[in-house]
Amino acid sequence: QLRLQESGPGLVKPSETLSLTCSVSGGSISSTTYYWGWIRQPPGMGLEWIGSIYYRGSTSYNPSLESRVSISVDTSKNQFSLKINSVTVADTAVYYCARPATFCSGRLEAVFDLWGQGIPVTVSS
């Protein structure tokens, strides 16, 4: 059974770079034509799509974050990663990686039916 697990530092200083990794287990990230996604949720607030990446490396980002965000994939490690530069307190959130539903295979515009447990990240000095 496929599982997603986020990892990375839980505390990042303002102006530094937030780096998270999503490890995929129970299946190969490159065996399916999914756009794997990152979504975040500030404390007590709603959900914000950050961006998505195809296993071959093509990406799409939320324009609200595009100038600071980079998503990459490492098929040899079966994982994909998120970097957000120049973070501020507004980037404090729980960060989720997620897989689209099967019927969204090959589509960037997707719903997500498999999520990691989420990793809380606090931006603070």
Add this chain to the structure above:
Amino acid sequence: DIVMTQSPDSLAVSLGEKATINCKSSQNVFHSANSKNYLAWYHQKPGQPPKLLISWASTRESGVPDRFSASGSGTDFTLTISSLQAEDVAVYYCQQYYRTPLTFGQGTNLEIK
């Protein structure tokens, strides 16, 4: 961006009663080429990731109880829980997947009265 607006923000319903949550999109999310509405519903319980309940505006995901139903088209959508159970207490979100950026509603907090 397509803005998703849910109402109400918070809702308290007695056990066994009906709960109704609304979602309005700022743009049409109906694709005439395949006659589908690109609208999904999730719920999220404390400390857990969101769970997909409904896709294509009205299609229940496998394993979702049939007390959950959804309807709507174009820009106006509704999620209904026919008989509220204690385990339905959660925050409910709608999401459009018509175009990127993918966007979610602000959430509706459903509680027991």
